[in-house]
Amino acid sequence: MNFDALTDRRRLAERIRDSIRTVPDFPRPGIAFLDLCPVFSQPDLLAALAGAMSDAFSGAFDRVLAVEARGFVVGTAVARHAGRPLVLARKSGKLPGPVESVRYDLEYGSAELQIQRDALRPGERVIVVDDVLATGGTMAAAGELVRRSGAAVAGCAVVVTIPGLGGERRLGAEKVFSVLPTGN
Ligand SMILES: O=P(O)(O)OC[C@H]1O[C@H](OP(=O)(O)OP(=O)(O)O)[C@H](O)[C@@H]1O
Ligand SMILES: Nc1ncnc2[nH]cnc12
Numbered sequence: 001m002n003f004d005a006l007t008d009r010r011r012l013a014e015r016i017r018d019s020i021r022t023v024p025d026f027p028r029p030g031i032a033f034l035d036l037c038p039v040f041s042q043p044d045l046l047a048a049l050a051g052a053m054s055d056a057f058s059g060a061f062d063r064v065l066a067v068e069a070r071g072f073v074v075g076t077a078v079a080r081h082a083g084r085p086l087v088l089a090r091k092s093g094k095l096p097g098p099v100e101s102v103r104y105d106l107e108y109g110s111a112e113l114q115i116q117r118d119a120l121r122p123g124e125r126v127i128v129v130d131d132v133l134a135t136g137g138t139m140a141a142a143g144e145l146v147r148r149s150g151a152a153v154a155g156c157a158v159v160v161t162i163p164g165l166g167g168e169r170r171l172g173a174e175k176v177f178s179v180l181p182t183g184n
Pocket of ligand 1: 131
């Protein structure tokens with residue numbers, strides 16, 4: 001990475017950090033909820049985010065898998081920026097079948113994620129895009145859906161990682177790119 005790219009990355013991270021609103025005790029007591037709506041409302045910031053995520057994987061991916069719901073915002077921007085097809089991982093009951101399903105736990109609940117069986121092809125390289133990485137339960141479920149299709153996870157991209165919840169450790173081998181990494 002050259003100096004300009006590093007400076008731009010730092011500036012991007014600063015603007016995102018300044019834009020995120022932390023809401024205590026939402027959606028339930030004890031959770032410090034990161035509200036990224038103010039990030040999504042700034043077109044230049046969303047475009048820069050998409051560019052940083054795409055660059056992080058040097059364009060070495062065939063499709064972008066976006067996770068419902070906030071991941072759709074970021075994933076759509078990345079797919080558009082990179083000129084790659086967008087695939088949706090949706091919460092249970094939203095996609096017409098046949099679908100593949102995985103149940104999972106996240107920081108404040110449990111859910112089921114699905115993709116359509118013909119959405120990914122064997123051998124394709126897929127990046128999974130979301131807004132927040134907390135426990136990693138959601139990303140792990142999305143990765144499992146990718147592998148069940150015979151495709152491979154080329155990486156995971158998130159706007160922000162919440163430190164101390166084990167998300168990056170849990171994803172282990174999957175390469176995680178976070179614009180605001182742990183500790184920032
Ligand atoms: O790392 P984890 O502990 O799994 O948490 C991260 C997930 O939690 C949030 O999704 P949520 O299910 O709240 O959905 P939403 O985007 O529909 O609000 C967030 O958008 C991530 O998908
Ligand atoms: N603390 C949090 N804020 C926003 N989204 C989340 N997803 C999981 N944990 C979260």
